[in-house]
Amino acid sequence: MVRWKTDFSKWVITSNFERRGWQEVHDEKDESWNIFWANVGTMRQVFASDSLQQLRPDQLINHFPNHYELTRKDLLVKNVKRYRRHARKLGVAVPELVPSTFVLPQEYALFVEEFRKQTSSTYILKPNGKAQGKGIFLVNKLSQVRERAAAAAAASAHGATGGGSVAQLFGQASSRPGTSSSSSSAATPMRPALDNYIVSRYIGNPLLLGGKKFDLRLYVLVPSYSPLVVYLATLGFARFCNVKYTRELAQLDNMFVHLTNVAVQKGGGDEYNAAHGNKWALADLRLHLEATRGHAATQQLFADMQQLVVHTLKAVQLVMINDKHCFELYGFDVIIDSDLQPWLIEVNASPSLTTTTKADRLLKFKIINDALSIVTPPSWSGSGAGSSGKGSSRNRKSAAADRQYPPALGCMQLIHDERSEADGSRRTTGEAVVTGDKGSAFGGGAATSRQLADASPRKVVVLHG
Numbered sequence: 204m205v206r207w208k209t210d211f212s213k214w215v216i217t218s219n220f221e222r223r224g225w226q227e228v229h230d231e232k233d234e235s236w237n238i239f240w241a242n243v244g245t246m247r248q249v250f251a252s253d254s255l256q257q258l259r260p261d262q263l264i265n266h267f268p269n270h271y272e273l274t275r276k277d278l279l280v281k282n283v284k285r286y287r288r289h290a291r292k293l294g295v296a297v298p299e300l301v302p303s304t305f306v307l308p309q310e311y312a313l314f315v316e317e318f319r320k321q322t323s324s325t326y327i328l329k330p331n332g333k334a335q336g337k338g339i340f341l342v343n344k345l346s347q348v349r350e351r352a353a354a355a356a357a358a359s360a361h362g363a364t365g366g367g368s369v370a371q372l373f374g375q376a377s378s379r380p381g382t383s384s385s386s387s388s389a390a391t392p393m394r395p396a397l398d399n400y401i402v403s404r405y406i407g408n409p410l411l412l413g414g415k416k417f418d419l420r421l422y423v424l425v426p427s428y429s430p431l432v433v434y435l436a437t438l439g440f441a442r443f444c445n446v447k448y449t450r451e452l453a454q455l456d457n458m459f460v461h462l463t464n465v466a467v468q469k470g471g472g473d474e475y476n477a478a479h480g481n482k483w484a485l486a487d488l489r490l491h492l493e494a495t496r497g498h499a500a501t502q503q504l505f506a507d508m509q510q511l512v513v514h515t516l517k518a519v520q521l522v523m524i525n526d527k528h529c530f531e532l533y534g535f536d537v538i539i540d541s542d543l544q545p546w547l548i549e550v551n552a553s554p555s556l557t558t559t560t561k562a563d564r565l566l567k568f569k570i571i572n573d574a575l576s577i578v579t580p581p582s583w584s585g586s587g588a589g590s591s592g593k594g595s596s597r598n599r600k601s602a603a604a605d606r607q608y609p610p611a612l613g614c615m616q617l618i619h620d621e622r623s624e625a626d627g628s629r630r631t632t633g634e635a636v637v638t639g640d641k642g643s644a645f646g647g648g649a650a651t652s653r654q655l656a657d658a659s660p661r662k663v664v665v666l667h668g
């Protein structure tokens with residue numbers, strides 16, 4: 204009997220396990236589970252306590268230990284920048300994946316340099332450690348950054364002195380190596396309020412639908428980083444703002460115009476539509492684009508989004524700890540601009556599994572169902588067919604690197620399998636997502652991800668291989 208555990212009591216998870224006839228493990232200390240759907244916080248504890256080392260071969264868990272390399276805004280940007288630098292050295296063209304971004308406080312001077320080169324530009328500042336649109340603001344003048352920093356510093360110091368130099372506000376003095384925060388309280392600047400922020404070029408020309416801004420939530424399954432295997436779900440959705448988009452400066456602070464987060468838009472009063480949750484299915488968006496922008500342009504956009512996903516994962520492949528017990532279902536947030544170029548906004552390791560509408564329920568149930576069918580061994584399907592306790596030899600084999608993955612399963616389309624890329628036999632199979640060879644990251648004789656990997660100073664770490 205397959206046994207499951209979760210600290211995440213969401214219907215889409217528990218109903219999927221129950222429908223398979225699997226048995227729940229209730230006791231927190233009971234380690235007889237075969238699959239643990241954990242939130243990221245629990246994962247941190249599991250890895251910190253080293254208990255992962257003791258996992259049996261027949262145990263699976265839904266995060267990689269250092270998933271934050273991809274899902275923390277500043278680390279994502281660092282990894283993507285490094286990947287593109289390596290690609291450039293190899294003469295490989297990798298498209299821009301994220302809008303130009305700087306990590307604060309370290310890259311404040313670079314940000315100022317870029318900002319001053321623009322005649323008019325808007326930037327968005329986002330805290331690394333927050334979600335749901337919290338702490339985000341837009342600026343189009345450097346003085347606004349300073350004002351915000353001062354206000355935030357004053358607030359965090361509970362009325363202590365606001366203001367201060369930009370260097371202080373961004374923590375340059377306090378973050379000097381070897382400077383202890385306790386060394387001299389008089390000499391130490393206040394805790395910088397915009398420490399742990401990133402600042403990104405704001406996509407000011409988003410594609411609009413009915414005059415409203417939206418972003419896309421794409422679901423991406425990674426059963427393995429070494430070899431890199433990637434599935435993209437054909438199910439996904441667009442999330443709309445409540446009010447019409449405008450570039451008017453007077454509306455720069457109006458988050459109902461600029462932020463598509465459901466959490467923000469739900470607070471939008473009457474404008475929020477509870478029936479459809481301000482969402483549109485990806486398939487409907489595709490149909491709409493086919494009708495308004497043409498077949499070829501739509502096809503190209505979906506191919507570009509597939510490339511965006513694969514490149515982003517390649518950018519972290521070398522730093523990700525490829526533990527064979529792990530898989531991950533990511534939520535990729537993408538904004539499409541008016542030229543139909545997709546931009547990655549962020550990657551979530553725990554995409555929301557809360558369901559607000561019937562369509563939401565069906566979509567999320569199906570995504571989890573298909574993801575489970577891919578990551579779990581065939582011997583787990585059907586009730587009572589799984590392992591009990593110590594792993595069977597079949598289960599052990601299922602965790603091995605030579606495992607075969609189906610080209611498509613339900614809504615999941617295999618869009619990248621590094622082993623196929625190496626022998627050139629299969630570039631892409633995501634027919635519903637993209638046709639032809641467009642999704643191939645380095646088609647036409649360009650370097651493969653393995654070549655990029657070999658060129659990197661950091662190597663993939665494989666545990667429990």
Ligand SMILES: Nc1ncnc2c1ncn2[C@@H]1O[C@H](COP(=O)(O)OP(=O)(O)OP(=O)(O)O)[C@@H](O)[C@H]1O
Nearest residue numbers: 302333334335336337403404405406462463464549
């Ligand atoms: N560079 C950008 N250009 C245009 N809009 C952006 C940009 N970055 C973020 N946004 C908008 O702001 C919203 C919030 O950004 P982001 O998702 O990075 O923050 P978050 O608070 O961490 O959200 P989440 O709850 O999804 O983790 C996005 O959904 C998008 O609508």
